[in-house]
């Protein structure tokens with residue numbers, strides 16, 4: 001796969017300078033348009049933790065200066081943002097998470113990609129992922145996920161762990177007092193799938209089930225057929241705390257039917 005970011009200036013950890021001055025007025029305007037569109041959906045479809053976090057970020061007007069956000073994040077949960085050229089190798093990605101650094105892509109999609117892009121851009125990474133890094137339990141979970149990723153690499157089981165990330169951090173739903181709400185970044189940054197995931201009658205909304213998630217292949221080019229619903233971030237933390245080594249071994253046997 002060829003990636004569209006500029007990797008020529010990336011360090012060994014794949015970090016780059018954000019070069020905020022290089023964004024054009026048109027890019028800031030497109031970011032603002034995306035931000036405004038999603039913001040209209042948020043009160044109805046996002047989980048309360050996400051809504052409360054975004055209100056402290058002052059990130060609606062233009063593409064944010066990552067360092068300004070990192071200052072607030074460090075105080076809140078010890079996380080910071082690191083600028084990257086786009087998707088980075090698994091080991092670099094997991095190493096950042098295991099050090100409480102969240103990689104955020106520097107480039108923004110083109111106007112003709114308003115509704116769909118293949119690779120994550122700054123809007124997806126920032127709007128989708130960063131607000132929940134202010135939530136202590138979620139932030140701790142992602143740190144544990146990073147450590148778990150490095151371990152999964154040693155056990156040759158990243159394929160299974162990536163499914164957990166997909167069905168939680170990217171496309172997860174959570175129960176709230178007002179009904180099911182979205183917390184996954186792929187949902188939060190999507191113009192169509194956010195409402196679809198929460199209220200369309202077609203997809204399945206299954207209770208969180210670690211083993212089932214790790215047996216479920218995901219779709220990268222259309223809306224999901226199934227979403228998994230956690231009770232709370234504490235619930236997610238608890239369910240993913242055990243050592244996955246025996247589970248990985250069973251999954252690799254492949255003797256169970258794909259659910």
Ligand code: HBI
Pocket residue numbers: 084086087088089090093103104105120158161162165
């Ligand atoms: N790199 N920038 C970036 N963002 C991701 O979400 C990402 C990545 N590299 C690897 C990766 N995700 C996945 O393979 C792991 O979450 C499993």
Ligand code: FE
Pocket residue numbers: 120124125128129170185186
């Ligand atoms: Fe993402």
